[in-house]
Amino acid sequence: MDRLYYLNNGTSQTGPFTLDAIRETRPPGITHVWYAGQENWVTVDQVPEVHGILYAQAAPGYAPPQMPLPSAPNHAVSPSHAQEATQPNALADEIDRLYNSTVTFFVLYFIALIITVILAILFFSENEEEAGAIVCIVGGLATLAFLIVYIISFCKLHYRHWAVAIERTGFSEHTPGQAVGFLFIPLFNLYWMFPSYQKLAELLQRILAEDKYEGRGPVVNPGTSTAMCVLNIVSVIPYLGYLASLVNIFIWFNVYNTNRKAVTYILRAGI
Numbered sequence: 001m002d003r004l005y006y007l008n009n010g011t012s013q014t015g016p017f018t019l020d021a022i023r024e025t026r027p028p029g030i031t032h033v034w035y036a037g038q039e040n041w042v043t044v045d046q047v048p049e050v051h052g053i054l055y056a057q058a059a060p061g062y063a064p065p066q067m068p069l070p071s072a073p074n075h076a077v078s079p080s081h082a083q084e085a086t087q088p089n090a091l092a093d094e095i096d097r098l099y100n101s102t103v104t105f106f107v108l109y110f111i112a113l114i115i116t117v118i119l120a121i122l123f124f125s126e127n128e129e130e131a132g133a134i135v136c137i138v139g140g141l142a143t144l145a146f147l148i149v150y151i152i153s154f155c156k157l158h159y160r161h162w163a164v165a166i167e168r169t170g171f172s173e174h175t176p177g178q179a180v181g182f183l184f185i186p187l188f189n190l191y192w193m194f195p196s197y198q199k200l201a202e203l204l205q206r207i208l209a210e211d212k213y214e215g216r217g218p219v220v221n222p223g224t225s226t227a228m229c230v231l232n233i234v235s236v237i238p239y240l241g242y243l244a245s246l247v248n249i250f251i252w253f254n255v256y257n258t259n260r261k262a263v264t265y266i267l268r269a270g271i
Contacts, residue, residue, distance in 0.1 A: 005050055008032040008041060014170050023053050030054055088267035091160070095267075098157040099260045103253065105153055109146035116143055155180050157256070158196075164263050165203040173199075190236075193229040197255070201225040204262045213269065218261040225255050 004016035009029040017025070032041040033050050045051050116139025123132035162176035174182075174195065182192040201222040208217040231248040235241040 003035050005047070006034045007044075007050075008034070012170055012172055016167075019049060019053065022050060026054060088270065091164075092264040092267040095157065095160050095260060095264055098153055098160065099256065102150060102153040102157055102256070105146050105150035109143060109150050112139060112143040112146055116140060157260070158200075161200055161204075161259050161263050164266060165200055165207070168207050168266065169203050171199075171203055190233055193232055194226070197225045197229055198222055200259065201255070204259060204266075207266055208262060213266075217265045217269075218258055220258055220262050224251065224258070228252055228255050 004018060005022065006013055006015035007017065007022070007027055007030045008014075009027075010031050014027060030044055030050075033044050033047045034041045035047075044054060116135060119135045119139065120132050123129075123135055159176045159180050162179045165171065166176060179196045179200070183189050183196055185192065201220050201224070205220040205222060207213070208215075208220060228248060228251045231244045231251065234244040235248060237244070
């Protein structure tokens with residue numbers, strides 16, 4: 001497999017690129033380069049094969065400015081993420097597994113919750129308080145366990161989607177960690193759903209609209225993600241929120257199945 005290079009102009013980064021891709025695009029202003037195996041970014045003149053391509057047309061005597069190595073380039077892809085990028089098929093398989101795990105544990109959570117509620121009502125209506133209490137404790141613990149595993153699986157899935165979207169678009173307004181983490185901030189998350197869910201759909205739509213994919217990928221509709229965010233807000237309204245939550249379950253699975261298909265298509269396309 002050809003070595004993949006990440007390029008940085010001091011304010012943002014692009015990549016990964018093969019040498020042929022760098023030769024075709026010749027991005028301007030590149031000062032630093034990173035590839036798998038390097039501990040940190042190095043100046044472009046320290047990578048002769050890249051320097052020779054980018055500055056092949058320089059006038060005699062010209063040398064690119066020697067910029068000091070940035071301590072933390074903005075939104076730089078960490079070595080672990082870069083290694084994932086060199087194995088797109090493996091990452092696509094992992095995303096498929098995470099999606100299946102997320103769906104499975106949500107279904108188990110929902111079933112455990114319904115069974116616990118029904119059995120508790122039956123026992124307490126028959127004045128069998130002790131049995132009802134046992135059902136509440138055991139069922140509650142099982143429901144909580146499935147819920148926790150579901151949330152963990154979803155967070156990993158959402159993080160992976162964002163990591164691929166940022167890598168392919170150079171988006172720099174926030175990181176994958178922020179996209180996931182800010183969803184857990186009370187009240188603020190009512191706003192953050194839109195940058196986290198809707199923006200992700202917009203980025204995936206932008207990637208799939210590129211000429212190199214020729215419109216062959218799945219159709220990503222940011223409007224569906226927006227509807228999901230709005231219904232999440234409506235779900236806090238008493239009574240009406242119950243109906244909104246039930247409807248939103250189906251929209252959520254539609255959104256994340258579409259995102260999963262889009263991301264894995266992008267990875268497996270090998271472009």
